[in-house]
Amino acid sequence: MRVRDSALLECGVLTELLAEAGAVGFAEEEGVLIAYIPADVYSPEAVESVVGNFDGVAVERCECLPPKNWNELWESNFTPLMLEVGGRTLRIRASFHAPTVGGEELVIDPRMAFGTGHHATTRLMLEWLLGLPDPIESCLDIGCGSGILAILAAKRGARRVVALDYDIWAVENARENAALNGVEGVEVLHADLHALPQEQFQLMLANLTKNLLLDNLERLVATVRPGGLIAMSGFYEADALALEKAASSLGLRKERECTAEGWEMMVFLRTA
Template identity: 35%
Template sequence: MEYLAFKISCAPEYTDILIAEMAGIGFDSFLETETGFEACILPDTLDAALWEALLLRYRVAAGLIVQESTLPKTNWNEAWEKNYDPIELQDKVYVRATFHPGRAADFDHEIIITPKMSFGTGHHATTYLMLEWLLELDLAGKNVVDAGSGTGILAIMAKKRGAAEIVAFDIDEWSVENGNENFDLNGFSELRMQTGTIQSVNPTGTYDLILANINKNVLLEEMRTYAGKLSVGGSLLLSGFYAEDGDEIRSEAGKHGLHPAGQKTRSQWAALLFTKIR
């Protein structure tokens, strides 16, 4: 049986929303791209009415462009292994899947990620930028929050760089399951990802570093909460938005005592670092 394949281009802040909506109507395979994502579903499991209603609801707001095609039945594990390449970040970090040979001796840090339906493999510019920042920050003994943790790759990187306590969570149940599997793969079984937002998880106390690679709208909505969970002198590291949106992010951060401390860009995407000054 052939699969229906959809190539989705959309505004970046709608990517997670659309994936969650499509998973809710039966799509079970997703792959992130620079302009959105790709999704597959068996034809007999697609409810045409629900699909059309979803497209109607988001077509204008999300700037949806949808390309439909068919794919022959295939060995998805074999196809995945052929098309998923390891990531090398400078000579410091090597991100691989379980089916790639290990290269721990060649890099300071080796991270094993099997992403399944979660996001954050290092391939997308935003994850790459966040990893770059984590290499530069002093994480030894620091308490960290990883909001919208996805595969858990940033929490794993923070732990490898000496972070003490890490609170990780994501709104998607498949990400939580996948993240916990990845924690185990990397030898951090003491780390557990929770389901929810920063408001619902509500980490107690204050933290030295908060990581949030989500999307612009969520970051703007949650900025006050991030600031409230940071200790004075603590750092907030944000990505998931285009460089052109940086001024809006900085403006909102400034309202909550967060001072710009640096920016990195890659392929038009940005990652901003802030310090809490009051």
């Protein structure tokens, strides 16, 4: 789609609304926004309803892409990632990369699921987990994707880790990655935000969109014990204030925030 207002692309509102309409990926080329929507969820009416909110935005064309070997594509683009926080290092690699000599590592084969650490939202969460001074007792990872955050929590000493995702491909991939890293104790559930575990955790990890966080924050808070932490990301820096206000109204106190590439990550303490 042609977007005449460059500020509209930069603020992220258009991509966020298209994501709610089913888009799972985006690319920008000189004022043209390319949105990728799976064929089984694509709705011309939903896309047009988004575009109709903005002047100077028009859908130029819609085409169905031929099947691709997505595994081959991500393998060709997935380079190992090195993180360093407070003297601790973590190398994230795929199973086809050479093993790390010394230091910590995560082995992640993302396949059809999101999460290699290269995207700013995942990287911010990983860096925070890596820098935690004390072991984690229990952790709930919401929208786990490849399982990368849950696996690091387990490697940081969490005795109980539950990860969930509504996408069955992500669930299977997270289980595979947990086994690759020797943390088979990570429990991966096929569930959505309306079927959260009936228990409370010391830490919740929620790398979700702004609207998913706002719409479900009360039920998310209920799964964190008093004195526990909620780390959330997946939203733009411009959306942080709305989330902070919602969190404060539910008795959460902001402990930390950081940004990268326009994306935000915040950590809240449940005070009661």
